[in-house]
Amino acid sequence: MAKYKMLFLVSLLIGIASLHAQDPAIQKRVNDLLKQMTLEEKIGQLNQYSGKAVTGPASNQKTNLQEEIRNGWVGSMLNVKGVKDTKEVQALAMQSRLKIPLLFGLDVIHGYETIAPIPLAEAASWDLDAIKASAQLAAKEAAAKGIHWTFAPMVDIARDPRWGRIMEGAGEDPYWGSLIATARVKGFQGEQLGDTLSIMACAKHFAAYGAAIAGRDYNPVDMSEVELWQTYLPPFKAAAEAGVATFMNSFNTLNGIPATGNDYLQRTILKGKWNYKGFVVSDWNSIGEMLNWGYAKDTADAALKAIVAGSDMDMEGRNYRRKLVQLVKDNKVAIKLVDDAVKRILYKKFELGLFDDPNRFSNEAREERVINDRANRLVVRDMARKSIVLLKNASLPGQEDGLLPLSINTKTIAIIGPAAKAKRDMAGSWTVNTDSTTFVSFYEGFAARYDNSKLLYAKGGTVNASSEAEIQEAVATAGKADIVLLAVGETWDMSGESKSRADIHLPGDQEKLFSALQQTGKPIIVVIMAGRPLIFNSIADKANSIVYTWWLGSEAGNAIADVLLGDYNPAGKLPSTFPRSMGQIPLFYNHLNTGRPYTGTKENPKNKLYLSAYIDEDNTPRYAFGYGLSYTKFAYSDLKLSKTSINNKDSIVVTFKLTNTGKYAGEEVAQLYLRDEVASIVRPVKELKDFAKVKLGAGESREIRFTINKEKLSFYNKQLEWVTEPGMFQLMVGTASDNIKLKSSFELIK
Secondary structure (H helix, E strand, C coil), X not given: CHHHHHHHHHHHHHCHHHHCCCCHHHHHHHHHHHHHCCHHHHHHCCEEEECHHHHCCCXXXXXXXXXXXXXXXXXXXXXXXXXXXXXXXXXXXXXXXXXXXXXXXXXXXXXXXXXXXCHHHHHCCCCHHHHHHHHHHHHHHHHHCCCCEECCCECXXXXXXXXXXXXXXXXXXXXXXXXXXXXXXXXXHCCCCCCCCCCECEEEEECCHHHCHHHCCCCCECCCHHHHHHHHCHHHHHXXXXXXXXXXXXXXXXXXXXXXXXXXXXXXXXXXXXXXCCEEECCCCCCCCHHHHCCCCCHHHHHHHHHHHCCCEEECCCHHHHHHHHHHHCCCCCHHHHHHHHHHHHHHHHHCCCCCCCCCCCCHHHHHHHHCCCHHHHHHHHHHHHHCEEEEECCCCCCCCCCCCCCCCCCCEEEECCCCCCCHHHHCXXXXXXXXXXXXXXXXXXXXXXXXXXXXXXXXXXXXXXXHHHHHHHHHHHHCCCEEEEEEECCHHHCCCCCCCCCCECCCCHHHHHHHHHCCCCCEEEEEECCCCCECHHHHHHCCEEEECCCCCCCHHHHHHHHHCCCCCCCCCCCCCECCCHHHCCCCCCCECCCCECCXXXXXXXXXXXXXXXXXXXXXXXXXXXXXXXXXXXXXXXXXXXCCEECCXXXXXXXXXXXXXXXXXXXXXXXXXXXXXXXCCCCECCEEEEEEEEEECCCCEEEEEEEECHHHHCEECCCCCEECCCEEEEEEEEEECCEEEEEEEEEECC
16 A cells, blocks of 8 residues: 555656656657648547447447448547457448547446445455455456547545545545545556557546536536646646546636636647646537537537646547538647547557557457455455445443454344345446346345345335335334334436535435334444445434445445454545535535634534624534444554654654554554644644555554655645645644544744
């Protein structure tokens, strides 16, 4: 894990130019080919179409698209998958004059055939090695199916859980999001492009899509330059420095300019300041959508503004195909802009080795071997266990330990709830394989461990509604059991693209079902399966134990059983803040202070008048960023700083002792936060700057070490300069952003 943090920091220091050095031999091949291309063939490389029309039933659209490919007027296809189809479509490209191969792209977001947890769940693992391994598996399976390119990772910072696409990213923190961006890029792409076990990655959505107003998909974004650079750009910068092959621009506007037509984002920042050498693809018809925004008067104007702004490839918009040739002929678009875009795309095709063998990724024997490798399920099961977050684990009266882990000797277990036997929902949104028979349900995970005579079941209704009869059946079933496992959450189509929700309370009558079950007096363990942070106050207050499992993929049921039965001690920590109520949104830990801060809490309220507080709700979240429990306990002690003042050339070594004081071996994610007390612009109340995931046996202690240097003290000032400023810093070490165990301070001097 530490190697990814080191890679991220080293890449910042080395400088971007060296990280994007290109192979002169490939550059020569690109330039030689470019000289042979007609204007129409050049612009053909800038077009990407969806492959359903190519491989589906005979139609005029299919015939026309096949003809375009034969003419060399298509550069890439998406949604063509499998060795048979990719070979068939690539053969059409080989009939073109210059025989330029196609790129095959697909939304491989968290797995191809074997489905891993959704990305937000993986972010809860705080395990960069596991996250990289998950991306590697997805790439291996996709590559075996003839795919060259995935539209992942999504690295948007998201602070509003109403936004459905929060499930695709790493949560709310730019530091953690940057590390995950690096890990996922390295996982997808391997050591170098061209390896047939890896695929090209795509950092999306550039930029600031996660800040869509009101959490509503495709909505505008309006923010300060400082906020853009400080919070939303760092994960993209990290992806670029990790060598990500491509970028995708976003559907939103940024301060009034559609991202697809935004030259500041694509030319000034990405291809200018960051010296990025890969290519930029539009999101689905986002070039054409500039007409809807009122930014382009017609498709020709949209094509002009997109190519000038730096959007290299048009995904499913056909704007370049229909308008760009004439725009160049009319001298409205400089040919050098077209040539630059074409060269970026051709370079990647050469780098993948497609000119040497257009079908090198499409091998039937490899497809069969990789897809049927039983070890693939072990990778996603490990990732799933690490993604689970224990939110609550109260003890029963007369007992010292929490209700979890369950004993295998428990006499009778009632498994209740609309999510208990769900399979398709375990895949979540954005999955290639939706064959529900391959997924392990929550119930099946327990049925594999317990004799069926010990398990009782009642559905208790659906996610959306429960009848009185269904609730009463569930209550009767619970009454026959020693313990109740209640499985609730969202269905797979409640979170994801175009799945914004105005109300993120646990949907339907699921809390009503819980309340009815609670009246039985039986101990209740609630398992919540969802694609975003939800609000579930009644359950939070009254359940004995709560486990947040997100959507865990192919091995969901087995992974949940592993955790609940103690085969794996949960160590997940939340990558996103969970609010108490809708009115608190957006809510995030690294907020700015106010001139009238309110320091009270729900547990220790204070006078709120004329302070920055709600009169009808607490300021604090239900569960904070970085929060997560274990079956064991950890103590923090002996904080030491190697020095109390440093300059920009120096560093401080922070050490403390972490001790497992409980009965079980377990992992703790110790988190380092800093606060810049006084600066030229207002700084956050705290910022994550490092962490360590440490496994300790019962009673074991270990010294943990963090290093603080100039990079961790830097920020973007109002001139957008990456600077440090002399002054005092607070240092905080803890188990969550709101549970600081150790504190100190130091000074940065000139």
